[in-house]
Amino acid sequence: MKTDLPVPGADEIAHSEALAALIRNEIAAHGPMPFSRYMELCLYAPGLGYYSAGKTKFGASGDFVTAPELGDLFARAIVGTLAPTLRELGDRADLLELGGGSGRFAAAALRELATTDALPHRYLVLEPSADLRERQRAHVETALTPDLAARVAWLDRPPQDAWHGVVFANEVLDALPTTRFTLKDGEVFEECVTVRDGAFAREDRPADTLVGGAVRHVERYLDAPFADGYRSEILPQLPYWMPAVIGSLERGVALFVDYGYPRSEFYLPERSDGTLVCHYRHRGHGDPFHRPGLQDITAFVDFTAVAEAGTNAGFELVGYAPQGQFLLSSGLPALIEEGAVLGEAERMRIVNEAKRLTLPGEMGERFQAIAFARGVSEVPAGLRAFDLSRRL
Numbered sequence: 001m002k003t004d005l006p007v008p009g010a011d012e013i014a015h016s017e018a019l020a021a022l023i024r025n026e027i028a029a030h031g032p033m034p035f036s037r038y039m040e041l042c043l044y045a046p047g048l049g050y051y052s053a054g055k056t057k058f059g060a061s062g063d064f065v066t067a068p069e070l071g072d073l074f075a076r077a078i079v080g081t082l083a084p085t086l087r088e089l090g091d092r093a094d095l096l097e098l099g100g101g102s103g104r105f106a107a108a109a110l111r112e113l114a115t116t117d118a119l120p121h122r123y124l125v126l127e128p129s130a131d132l133r134e135r136q137r138a139h140v141e142t143a144l145t146p147d148l149a150a151r152v153a154w155l156d157r158p159p160q161d162a163w164h165g166v167v168f169a170n171e172v173l174d175a176l177p178t179t180r181f182t183l184k185d186g187e188v189f190e191e192c193v194t195v196r197d198g199a200f201a202r203e204d205r206p207a208d209t210l211v212g213g214a215v216r217h218v219e220r221y222l223d224a225p226f227a228d229g230y231r232s233e234i235l236p237q238l239p240y241w242m243p244a245v246i247g248s249l250e251r252g253v254a255l256f257v258d259y260g261y262p263r264s265e266f267y268l269p270e271r272s273d274g275t276l277v278c279h280y281r282h283r284g285h286g287d288p289f290h291r292p293g294l295q296d297i298t299a300f301v302d303f304t305a306v307a308e309a310g311t312n313a314g315f316e317l318v319g320y321a322p323q324g325q326f327l328l329s330s331g332l333p334a335l336i337e338e339g340a341v342l343g344e345a346e347r348m349r350i351v352n353e354a355k356r357l358t359l360p361g362e363m364g365e366r367f368q369a370i371a372f373a374r375g376v377s378e379v380p381a382g383l384r385a386f387d388l389s390r391r392l
């Protein structure tokens, strides 16, 4: 347990202990669990996981701040770049947001799309957390006029029938339960979680074919074997997750924004303990066993793996660019200009928000955007302008 982090209240400690007991019981019944299963339970166990339970997660009073929580600029610029695709597809085109967070992105996006005459037929949200769905619903109902709020609908699973439109996901890929692996004597091992002396502890077990195969695929791509003792993350489920989520999009664009690297940087030899980060009350640290259920657990994204999964799902890769350059070439400067007429305080707030989104030391370079398209000619222009997909 990390001792330099804020101490939660008694209720929160009881909540975390209930989740820890559930995880311990599963380990007692089935043996050490893959780290990905541990992360899945920590984040999504019904009623107890970090995203499934009622704690405030996003924003100043939560544990971390995402781009839509800074203000409306991010959502306005993102839907500005997706609007030409929606217009091309006509009035039956839908917008599907994956992982709707607090609902702030949806509200700002719909307001912007209404003023630019590019409203989607429906604004669909695929959100696994029942608690977040309720928060999203409450937010869109208070922040939007009834006619706009009525366009929003929540899905229990990705669309099954062929559809036209756009998909957007901010910070969803980093929240997918990640597998951790290591190498011993040249063999691939999967990091599992066990209980030792009453506490959660790491235990490496020989990897199964899926995990071993995924690691060997990366080694072949990098043209070098991982050194013994090297430890990192991988998403062996991504080649299946991507077509499950965007496969039925017959015509349209799918845009993902997240923190990560191209594969050659993700698996740098010096990054020998991976990219896992936990967030608890705005402090980032590396201990996933700290207060399960009360902290976020994430891993950076291997964007080469995302590109492979998207193109293997039958899409064309539109482009890949750092968030800062992407937003600056996707209408953000015009939105900042608009703020100039709103008075000094609001103008300063907007400039500060734009800086957080775009400066290299803030979100501008750590976050990247990648988009895929199928059957449309209108694609996010800012990704073409600054395309770095040759680095993938």
Ligand SMILES: C[S@@+](CC[C@H](N)C(=O)[O-])C[C@H]1O[C@@H](n2cnc3c(N)ncnc32)[C@H](O)[C@@H]1O
Binding pocket: 051, 058, 066, 067, 068, 069, 098, 099, 100, 101, 102, 126, 127, 128, 129, 132, 169, 170, 171, 172, 175, 176
């Ligand atoms: C870090 S939050 C980001 C929320 C929001 N997009 C934002 O930027 O503020 C991750 C979100 O992804 C959701 N999520 C996790 N796994 C998902 C999945 N398989 N499909 C859709 N959403 C998912 C979580 O419940 C949560 O809403």
